[in-house]
Structure formats: structure tokens, C-alpha cells
Amino acid sequence: MKKQLAYFLMLFWCISTQAAVVDDMLASYKADGASDFSASRGEVMWNKDYPDPDSAGKVRNCTTCHGKDLRAKGKHAKTGKVIDAIAPSVNSERFTDPKFIEKWFKRNCKWVLDRECTSQEKGDFLVYLRNK
Amino acid sequence: MTTPDSTNKMLVWDLPTRVFHWFFVLCFIVAWITHENDRFLYEHVYAGYVFFGLLIFRLLWGWVGSHYARFRTFAYDWPSVTSYLKGLLNGQAMRHIGHNPAGGWAIFIILILAVLVSISGLLVFGGEEGHGPLKGIISYDLGSAAKEAHEFFAIAMLLVVFIHVAGVVVESFYHKENLIWAMISGQKPAADDAFQVRLYPLIAVIVLSTIVISATFYFRGYITQTDAKPFIPFSSPALPSNATWVTECGECHLAFHPSLLPARSWLRLMQDQADHFGEDLSYDDETTKEITEFMVKNSAENSPTEPAHKIKASVSVNDAPIRITETGYWKRKHEEVDEKYWMSPGVKSKTNCAACHLDAKTGWFEDSNMRLPKLVKEK
Numbered sequence: 001m002k003k004q005l006a007y008f009l010m011l012f013w014c015i016s017t018q019a020a021v022v023d024d025m026l027a028s029y030k031a032d033g034a035s036d037f038s039a040s041r042g043e044v045m046w047n048k049d050y051p052d053p054d055s056a057g058k059v060r061n062c063t064t065c066h067g068k069d070l071r072a073k074g075k076h077a078k079t080g081k082v083i084d085a086i087a088p089s090v091n092s093e094r095f096t097d098p099k100f101i102e103k104w105f106k107r108n109c110k111w112v113l114d115r116e117c118t119s120q121e122k123g124d125f126l127v128y129l130r131n132k
Numbered sequence: 133m134t135t136p137d138s139t140n141k142m143l144v145w146d147l148p149t150r151v152f153h154w155f156f157v158l159c160f161i162v163a164w165i166t167h168e169n170d171r172f173l174y175e176h177v178y179a180g181y182v183f184f185g186l187l188i189f190r191l192l193w194g195w196v197g198s199h200y201a202r203f204r205t206f207a208y209d210w211p212s213v214t215s216y217l218k219g220l221l222n223g224q225a226m227r228h229i230g231h232n233p234a235g236g237w238a239i240f241i242i243l244i245l246a247v248l249v250s251i252s253g254l255l256v257f258g259g260e261e262g263h264g265p266l267k268g269i270i271s272y273d274l275g276s277a278a279k280e281a282h283e284f285f286a287i288a289m290l291l292v293v294f295i296h297v298a299g300v301v302v303e304s305f306y307h308k309e310n311l312i313w314a315m316i317s318g319q320k321p322a323a324d325d326a327f328q329v330r331l332y333p334l335i336a337v338i339v340l341s342t343i344v345i346s347a348t349f350y351f352r353g354y355i356t357q358t359d360a361k362p363f364i365p366f367s368s369p370a371l372p373s374n375a376t377w378v379t380e381c382g383e384c385h386l387a388f389h390p391s392l393l394p395a396r397s398w399l400r401l402m403q404d405q406a407d408h409f410g411e412d413l414s415y416d417d418e419t420t421k422e423i424t425e426f427m428v429k430n431s432a433e434n435s436p437t438e439p440a441h442k443i444k445a446s447v448s449v450n451d452a453p454i455r456i457t458e459t460g461y462w463k464r465k466h467e468e469v470d471e472k473y474w475m476s477p478g479v480k481s482k483t484n485c486a487a488c489h490l491d492a493k494t495g496w497f498e499d500s501n502m503r504l505p506k507l508v509k510e511k
């Protein structure tokens with residue numbers, strides 16, 4: 001019983017950190033000038049193809065590495081290293097560390113879109129992914 | 133040649149001498165076969181240990197063993213050898229119950245070379261590999277130099293072994309007695325002046341059981357290993373680590389140990405972090421500084437491992453490769469790896485060291501801690 005309670009509290013703590021972290025980030029994006037965020041806009045962008053600057057005819061998108069199923073593990077496009085699932089419903093560590101999120105937004109937007117994402121786009125991604 | 137079961141046989145070679153002889157042969161063969169592939173260093177070293185142990189036994193047995201096993205019974209001066217060899221040519225060479233003068237010399241030369249092979253092998257193992265009884269006592273450079281000597285003595289010993297075998301064959305036909313069978317059965321046709329020797333079975337059993345027990349102990353990891361937890365033959369003390377390095381450098385690929393490239397390579401790599409093989413790492417100054425310091429401090433120049441020494445030696449001082457796969461040592465070591473292994477689903481990328489090197493994470497990359505992956509079709 002005590003154990004169950006402990007698990008419940010841990011889960012609750014994770015979910016609440018997640019919620020708080022994402023809310024804080026959304027607020028700061030808004031402060032940067034973003035307007036209301038849209039999960040459906042985020043979803044469209046998540047699945048959109050961008051030309052691969054390294055090989056003509058090929059495309060890159062978020063699922064290249066994260067996989068089509070957000071709840072499944074992904075694979076690094078170059079090295080093949082396994083990437084933990086991005087959906088917070090199966091991976092409670094997701095969206096709990098603002099520094100980590102910003103680092104990967106920067107890296108991955110540059111790799112897929114060949115530019116950094118705007119605050120609006122990052123917010124759209126977050127509201128799309130947070131409930132997955 | 134006399135058949136083994138002909139009349140009037142007598143025991144010439146006691147049992148310990150025969151056990152020594154054939155296991156010594158076996159160790160020599162195993163050591164030759166296993167030296168070809170670094171992957172079998174663990175087995176090579178075991179063959180070497182048994183070889184050395186048997187050698188020490190034989191050196192003692194040469195003083196306290198049965199008559200024909202004792203050194204003084206086949207220690208002939210050089211003129212005896214030349215007159216024996218001349219005798220062979222003009223058909224007057226005398227039959228010897230024990231070793232003949234030429235054979236006796238071959239035995240002594242083989243034993244001396246065996247001592248040199250064993251000692252130089254221990255030097256290489258202690259210096260270059262950092263294992264065995266001389267670990268920590270012998271410098272890497274001395275171990276590395278001993279490797280040349282080890283190879284030289286082994287080749288020299290092989291040559292004398294060929295001469296020994298050729299002599300045995302010639303002598304067998306010449307005196308019409310099967311000397312190879314004599315080393316198995318221990319028996320030879322009797323002669324008037326011959327010495328009756330004892331069998332010493334107990335000593336032979338002790339020698340044999342020492343080999344069997346030590347082999348079981350040494351190789352027990354192969355018996356108890358599973359697919360999920362393969363046996364890792366060599367383990368070494370952990371090299372320095374750093375939490376930031378482990379997490380930051382291990383997110384997209386194996387956190388390559390700093391000992392795998394020279395410091396100048398790491399400096400260049402970290403300076404170019406905004407274009408890290410096409411990706412922007414975007415580390416803040418603090419993270420960059422911490423990782424750079426750790427990499428430089430533990431670079432190939434500053435690490436005790438064999439790959440560190442060899443990578444450092446294989447990179448020209450004017451070069452600062454940013455891929456480990458660009459170093460001469462890496463290329464040399466992997467040129468024989470078949471393309472099908474690189475393409476197999478368990479490997480896929482040359483960054484995936486751990487697909488074959490069970491201890492890739494530790495940075496040691498021990499020779500025997502390496503397995504080619506099973507080739508399975510991707511589902």
C-alpha cells in the first residue's frame with residue numbers, strides 16, 4: 001500500500017514537473033512574441049518533409065530519428081543509436097529539463113529545417129507532444 | 133622400422149617426460165594458431181602459461197627425472213655431434229637409446245629458446261597489454277620492444293623444431309625404429325647397455341591434472357556466459373570518467389573515450405562544435421570547457437591503454453584527425469573486417485564500436501574482448 005502510494009506520488013511528481021516545465025517554457029515563448037499555440041500546427045510541422053541538404057532527392061523530418069510512432073523508440077539517422085520514446089505518456093523523463101529541451105530544439109531544428117525554430121514553432125511542438 | 137609391439141621392449145621415456153613432450157607440442161601449436169588474430173590473445177596467453185609451466189617442470193625433471201630424461205645423459209660436446217652426423221653419412225652412426233648427440237643439442241637449443249620465448253612473451257603481456265605477472269613493472273615501450281624479440285625467438289624455435297622433427301624421421305629410418313611411437317609408448321627395443329627407468333605415473337598425473345584444473349578455471353567464463361552477458365576475458369581498472377562527457381557525448385553515439393585521439397584532435401573537435409559532423413552541438417561555454425578539459429587531460433598521449441599508445445604513434449604530429457576511423461592504427465586494425473559486418477543491422481555505423489568491442493565504453497579495447505556479431509537478416 002505504502003509502495004503504491006510512493007509510486008503514485010512519484011508519477012504525480014513527474015507529471016507535475018512536466019506540466020510546470022512545459023507551462024514555463026510556453027510562457028517564455030509568449031514573452032518572446034509568440035501568440036496562442038496550436039497542437040494541430042505542431043503536428044503538421046512534425047510530419048512535414050524538408051529537403052536533405054546533403055543528398056538531393058532525400059528528405060528529412062522529425063520522424064527520421066524519432067520514428068513514426070511517438071510512443072516507440074527512435075533511432076539516430078547517422079549512428080543508429082537508440083533514442084528513447086518522445087511521448088511523455090511512456091517516457092516520464094521527457095519535458096522535465098528546459099536546458100535539455102532547448103539544446104535539442106536547436107540541434108534538431110537546424111538538422112531538419114536547416115534553421116533554428118521560432119518561439120511560435122517550438123511552442124506548437126510542445127503543445128502537440130505534451131499530451132502524447 | 134620396428135613395429136610397436138615387437139619383442140623385447142624396455143621403458144626409455146618415463147610418463148612425465150612424454151606428457152611434457154606432447155603438451156609442449158600442443159601449446160606451441162595453439163600459440164602459433166592463436167597469435168594470428170588478436171581476438172585470441174586470451175587463449176594465446178593460456179597456451180603460453182602452460183608452455184612456461186611445462187618448461188619449468190622439464191628443467192627440474194632434467195635434474196631429478198629418470199635416467200634418459202636427465203640433461204647429463206644427453207649433454208654431448210660438439211665433436212660428438214659432428215662425428216655422429218658424419219657417421220650418418222657413411223653409415224656408421226651408432227644407435228642411442230636416449231637422445232643421440234645431434235638430438236641432444238636440438239633439445240637444449242629448443243629449451244633455451246622456449247625460455248626466451250616465455251620471458252619475452254611475459255614482457256609483452258605485462259608492458260604492451262598491461263596484464264599478467266609483470267603488469268605495472270614493465271613499461272609500455274619495453275613491452276613493445278619485447279614483441280619483436282618474442283616473434284624472433286618463436287620463429288627460431290619453430291626452425292629448430294623442424295630440424296628436430298626431420299632428425300627424428302631420418303633417425304627412425306636409419307636405425308629402423310619408430311621414434312615417434314617411442315615418445316608415445318615410452319618404449320624402445322632393448323639394448324644391452326640400456327638403463328631400466330621407472331614410469332613415475334603419479335608425477336604425470338599431477339602435471340596433467342594441473343593443466344586440466346587450470347584450464348577449467350581460466351576458461352570458466354566461457355562456460356557460464358550467456359548471449360546477454362558475454363564473457364569479457366580481460367578487465368582493467370576503470371579509466372577516468374566525467375559525468376558531463378558521459379551524458380553529452382553519449383547521446384547520439386558511444387561516448388568515445390578521450391584516449392582514442394590525441395589532444396590536438398579533441399581541441400579541434402570542440403572548437404568546431406557548431407559544425408559537429410553536420411550538427412550544431414550548441415554547448416554553452418561552461419559545458420564546452422568542462423568536456424574539452426576532460427578530453428585533453430585523458431587524450432591518447434595521457435592514457436595507459438594499448439590503443440592510446442598505438443593511435444598516438446599512428447597519427448602524424450601535423451595531423452589532428454577528428455574521426456577515430458581516420459587514424460592509421462584504426463584503419464590497419466579494421467582493414468580485414470568484411471563489409472558484411474559493417475552493414476549488418478547490429479553494427480550499421482563505424483561509430484558503433486560496442487557492436488564488436490565488449491569493453492568499448494571503458495576505453496580499453498582489449499584484444500580478446502572483441503566478437504564479430506552474428507550475421508542475422510534484418511526483419
